[in-house]
Amino acid sequence: MSTQSTSPAPYAPGPSLPESDFTGDGHSAATIGDAARDYVNRLRGGDMGSLPALLGLAVLFTVFALSHDKFLTTYNLTNLVIQSASIIVLAMGLVFVLLLGEIDLSAGVAGGASATITALAIIDHGWVWWAAVVAGLAIGVLIGLTIGSLVSFLGIPSFVVTLAFFLALQAVPLKLIGAGGSLRFNNEVLRGLSIKNVPVTAGWIAAVVLVVGFAGLSLWQHRSRMAKGLVHKPTALVAVQIAVFSGVVLGLTFMLSQNRAVNPEIFNISGIPWVAPVVIALLLFWTFVLTRTRFGRHLYAVGGNAEAARRAGINVTRMKIAAFVICSGMAAVSGILAASYTGKVSPGSGGGNELLYAVGAAVIGGTSLFGGRGRAIDAVIGGLVIATIPNGLGLLDQASYINFIVTGGVLLLAASVDAVSRRRRSASGV
Amino acid sequence: MTNANVEAGAQPLLELRGVNKSFGVVHVLHDVDFAVYPGQVTALVGDNGAGKSTLVKVIAGIYGRDSGEYLFEGAPVHVSNPRDVAALGVEVVYQDLALCDNLDIVQNMFLGRETRKGLVLDDMSMEDRARETLASLSVRTVKSVRQSVASLSGGQRQTVAIAKAVLWNSRIVLLDEPTAALGVAQTRQVLDLVRRLADRGLGVVLISHNMNDVFEVADRITALYLGQVAADVPVSSVTHNQVVELITAGRSGDLGIRDVAAATI
Numbered sequence: 048m049s050t051q052s053t054s055p056a057p058y059a060p061g062p063s064l065p066e067s068d069f070t071g072d073g074h075s076a077a078t079i080g081d082a083a084r085d086y087v088n089r090l091r092g093g094d095m096g097s098l099p100a101l102l103g104l105a106v107l108f109t110v111f112a113l114s115h116d117k118f119l120t121t122y123n124l125t126n127l128v129i130q131s132a133s134i135i136v137l138a139m140g141l142v143f144v145l146l147l148g149e150i151d152l153s154a155g156v157a158g159g160a161s162a163t164i165t166a167l168a169i170i171d172h173g174w175v176w177w178a179a180v181v182a183g184l185a186i187g188v189l190i191g192l193t194i195g196s197l198v199s200f201l202g203i204p205s206f207v208v209t210l211a212f213f214l215a216l217q218a219v220p221l222k223l224i225g226a227g228g229s230l231r232f233n234n235e236v237l238r239g240l241s242i243k244n245v246p247v248t249a250g251w252i253a254a255v256v257l258v259v260g261f262a263g264l265s266l267w268q269h270r271s272r273m274a275k276g277l278v279h280k281p282t283a284l285v286a287v288q289i290a291v292f293s294g295v296v297l298g299l300t301f302m303l304s305q306n307r308a309v310n311p312e313i314f315n316i317s318g319i320p321w322v323a324p325v326v327i328a329l330l331l332f333w334t335f336v337l338t339r340t341r342f343g344r345h346l347y348a349v350g351g352n353a354e355a356a357r358r359a360g361i362n363v364t365r366m367k368i369a370a371f372v373i374c375s376g377m378a379a380v381s382g383i384l385a386a387s388y389t390g391k392v393s394p395g396s397g398g399g400n401e402l403l404y405a406v407g408a409a410v411i412g413g414t415s416l417f418g419g420r421g422r423a424i425d426a427v428i429g430g431l432v433i434a435t436i437p438n439g440l441g442l443l444d445q446a447s448y449i450n451f452i453v454t455g456g457v458l459l460l461a462a463s464v465d466a467v468s469r470r471r472r473s474a475s476g477v
Numbered sequence: 478m479t480n481a482n483v484e485a486g487a488q489p490l491l492e493l494r495g496v497n498k499s500f501g502v503v504h505v506l507h508d509v510d511f512a513v514y515p516g517q518v519t520a521l522v523g524d525n526g527a528g529k530s531t532l533v534k535v536i537a538g539i540y541g542r543d544s545g546e547y548l549f550e551g552a553p554v555h556v557s558n559p560r561d562v563a564a565l566g567v568e569v570v571y572q573d574l575a576l577c578d579n580l581d582i583v584q585n586m587f588l589g590r591e592t593r594k595g596l597v598l599d600d601m602s603m604e605d606r607a608r609e610t611l612a613s614l615s616v617r618t619v620k621s622v623r624q625s626v627a628s629l630s631g632g633q634r635q636t637v638a639i640a641k642a643v644l645w646n647s648r649i650v651l652l653d654e655p656t657a658a659l660g661v662a663q664t665r666q667v668l669d670l671v672r673r674l675a676d677r678g679l680g681v682v683l684i685s686h687n688m689n690d691v692f693e694v695a696d697r698i699t700a701l702y703l704g705q706v707a708a709d710v711p712v713s714s715v716t717h718n719q720v721v722e723l724i725t726a727g728r729s730g731d732l733g734i735r736d737v738a739a740a741t742i
């Protein structure tokens with residue numbers, strides 16, 4: 048673009064603002080009642096967001112809490128947080144690929160391959176943990192780069208490319224570890240992510256910083272939008288959002304700060320498990336990228352209408368490759384977190400249900416399989432739902448086939464909600 | 478409507494001279510002369526397959542020319558791709574519009590040219606400017622600039638696509654059949670908008686099959702017949718029937734191609 052086309056057109060004398068309808072839309076919802084009505088209309092129109100996932104979570108919690116008295120203990124809930132971390136991170140990566148209407152079936156095994164490399168770098172080569180993590184991430188990025196190039200340059204459907212990678216990548220741990228073997232994953236820092244906790248005081252400080260930061264940012268944005276006469280939410284709604292956010296963050300911090308040891312008189316196990324700040328940092332980072340940067344905006348554009356994006360000068364090929372790179376890179380992080388939780392890497396790591404769980408998590412959280420819709424937070428909410436199922440069923444001593452059936456059913460349900468809301472959206476045009 | 482500058486021989490903003498374009502053996506444009514004047518709506522009419530869309534794509538830089546000159550403000554310019562053309566301030570609103578349904582009006586209007594503060598999108602200033610642009614075009618039918626494009630009617634989508642072209646320093650806007658899929662009221666809105674663009678001094682090219690639309694907003698009519706320019710006349714100098722004859726037969730009375738038989742070869 049030349050310099051002249053990047054500056055706004057001078058406004059020829061037209062009707063002044065007060066004459067136009069655009070003075071009327073300074074705020075789309077004036078009161079919290081209006082906002083609630085808008086929200087209901089959006090739901091009716093098929094814009095469900097994370098509501099189905101939150102309802103699902105409430106149902107699961109109620110059922111499991113009623114059927115087993117250990118479910119709601121801080122010990123078990125902390126476990127749930129740790130168990131969900133690797134699914135959440137994998138799902139967060141998948142959101143980027145799903146946003147473009149693509150799929151990555153190899154993300155699970157890419158995580159397994161990356162974790163193998165990280166483990167070997169530490170065990171066989173004595174690398175310091177962060178260098179080993181960088182090596183694992185590099186493998187993930189390389190895998191994503193290859194998949195993305197095959198999909199966008201050769202035009203092979205991502206379903207096929209990543210199915211091939213799903214099969215081929217399982218060779219990596221199998222060759223490097225050997226059938227039946229496994230690698231210890233007991234590096235103090237990496238294993239510590241799952242078994243060690245943030246000191247209680249530090250946890251509280253971080254939680255308060257998070258709450259104050261969120262409130263400050265929301266209020267600042269709200270005030271500037273009002274001052275400039277731009278579209279803004281009713282003040283009461285902003286207050287409610289801040290209250291809910293604070294409640295969730297402080298409530299979780301409080302829960303995780305309790306002593307959850309089985310023998311609380313003898314031991315003290317308390318504090319936020321280290322994986323939680325890792326997941327939160329990734330959530331904040333990717334949310335920022337998706338909502339506040341040009342890159343994120345262009346991802347949504349390509350997912351919504353690739354041809355329109357192309358005509359707007361967006362390099363669609365590059366966006367596609369970037370999405371696959373992010374997905375496989377996040378898969379590497381997820382693989383390392385999974386190894387941290389189990390304490391080992393084996394040839395089958397990442398080749399089981401991980402991928403389907405993660406796709407399910409993203410879709411349940413509100414990311415569309417049809418492209419153009421999805422947020423990083425979807426992965427967190429959906430991941431908690433998915434992790435709650437085996438956690439609760441495990442307490443109930445159910446045979447593992449039940450677990451498969453329930454999880455499969457939930458995935459199907461989520462995909463149906465997605466398909467139905469998409470139909471409603473195109474009918475109502477929300 | 479003013480034809481004054483045309484009569485006075487005012488300089489065209491954009492001019493093509495003697496343009497030829499073939500696709501393999503199919504010779505689609507024959508020695509086409511075409512001019513766009515500032516502040517005027519030029520209607521480009523012609524039967525299906527006459528070469529209108531091809532001509533627009535040549536102007537837009539999507540197709541190259543086999544021969545012929547491309548002049549901007551009287552000076553020959555070298556354009557070899559859509560970016561060169563966009564840099565001249567020429568915007569094309571294609572028939573299929575190409576908006577992203579999952580983005581809102583502001584996001585669509587700024588797509589690919591987002592303003593930023595450092596690394597961060599400056600959503601507030603974009604919203605402000607989008608609203609000002611729509612207001613300056615007297616667009617009154619959109620509830621909120623933050624509503625998603627999927628919720629807009631056909632006419633509103635057309636409006637957003639046109640406003641997107643106006644937001645940037647466009648000198649010329651080409652519209653390929655903007656009213657083809659619209660109802661009466663929406664056609665009305667879009668035609669008003671087309672007229673306002675010209676009144677703001679832009680050069681507007683309107684491709685249309687609808688003679689009522691053409692006679693309502695156009696200042697000039699360029700009729701294509703089998704890839705040749707049959708006539709390039711002020712709208713006030715021709716009647717509906719003459720234009721229809723030019724479109725269907727290539728000539729009408731003393732207007733049009735002398736030797737129609739030769740044109741069909």
Ligand SMILES: Nc1ncnc2c1ncn2[C@@H]1O[C@H](COP(=O)(O)OP(=O)(O)O)[C@@H](O)[C@H]1O
Pocket residue numbers: 500503505523524525526527528529530531532
């Ligand atoms: N890309 C192309 N390759 C070959 N022939 C083409 C191509 N584009 C257009 N044509 C031919 O050029 C002629 C003019 O087409 P077009 O410009 O689309 O006409 P209009 O828009 O006036 O209906 C038609 O005969 C069409 O078949």
Ligand SMILES: [Mg+2]
Pocket residue numbers: 529530531
């Ligand atoms: Mg055409």
